[in-house]
Amino acid sequence: MSDRVQKLAQLQDLELMIREVQDPASKEQEEALGFSVGGLEQLEKAREKLIKQIPGQDLRVYWRIRRRYERAVVPILNRICLGCFQELPTSRTRAFTDSDPLPTCESCGRVLYWL
Amino acid sequence: MTAEEVLSYFSPDRFINGLRARSKDGVLSEMSRILAEDDDIRDPGLLLEMIRRRESLGSTGLGKGVAIPHGRSTAATQTKVVFAVSRRGIDFDAMDNEVCRIFFLIVAPYEDNKQEYLPLLGKIVEMVNREDVREKMFAVECFDEFQEVVRGALGE
Numbered sequence A: 001m002s003d004r005v006q007k008l009a010q011l012q013d014l015e016l017m018i019r020e021v022q023d024p025a026s027k028e029q030e031e032a033l034g035f036s037v038g039g040l041e042q043l044e045k046a047r048e049k050l051i052k053q054i055p056g057q058d059l060r061v062y063w064r065i066r067r068r069y070e071r072a073v074v075p076i077l078n079r080i081c082l083g084c085f086q087e088l089p090t091s092r093t094r095a096f097t098d099s100d101p102l103p104t105c106e107s108c109g110r111v112l113y114w115l
Numbered sequence B: 001m002t003a004e005e006v007l008s009y010f011s012p013d014r015f016i017n018g019l020r021a022r023s024k025d026g027v028l029s030e031m032s033r034i035l036a037e038d039d040d041i042r043d044p045g046l047l048l049e050m051i052r053r054r055e056s057l058g059s060t061g062l063g064k065g066v067a068i069p070h071g072r073s074t075a076a077t078q079t080k081v082v083f084a085v086s087r088r089g090i091d092f093d094a095m096d097n098e099v100c101r102i103f104f105l106i107v108a109p110y111e112d113n114k115q116e117y118l119p120l121l122g123k124i125v126e127m128v129n130r131e132d133v134r135e136k137m138f139a140v141e142c143f144d145e146f147q148e149v150v151r152g153a154l155g156e
């Protein structure tokens, strides 16, 4: 797992949680089941902190994809991109070094989170 | 959601009879590690981070000895549940300050397309709200017994 891709996946999970806490319907559903949900401010702070750890070029890629899609980082299962369900060319491998551009799907452009 | 539908999210591989952990964070780690062996979830580190963060919003220790840590993550491609029992009980910052003995860890994909996550969470809460079910769950010694308790609780 590339540390750079993992950081973007972390950011995506965190932003999802922020939206869930902000969404009254989702918060109400959890509270109706007996769970307490608070702490939006600390989530925002964690997000700011995480963003500082991500290279600017990776963030730009992430935000560009987020403008088009709900999910910018998608897992791969059996060589299928779970964003667009296209099969990756067999030439694609797991090899990825920190100096490479982020691994993205050739069909949909989402960042590939190698599983 | 029928008993069999609920049980489809569980597995003997994700059944822990006697947690070794002694702390809240230890429980979250031990239960997340079980998921690392699952093909549909291969980054338990990312998952654990999400689960810990969810706990920071408010403990998922519902009281009466039950905790249900849960959340959605990019690291999951399928919804899965880990069931665990702690014989000694764990301080989980539960709402009633009682120790927790019965745990369900629920992880769902980032995109819950089938919208199964909240109904599943609801069914589990419905079961553990019953004292007789909690007692039986705490006493189970194998996955088959656990399945029987779920079938009994959900009326099949």
Ligand SMILES: [Zn+2]
Pocket (backbone or CB within 6 Å): A081, A082, A083, A084, A085, A086, A105, A106, A107, A108, A109, A110
């Ligand atoms: Zn794609």
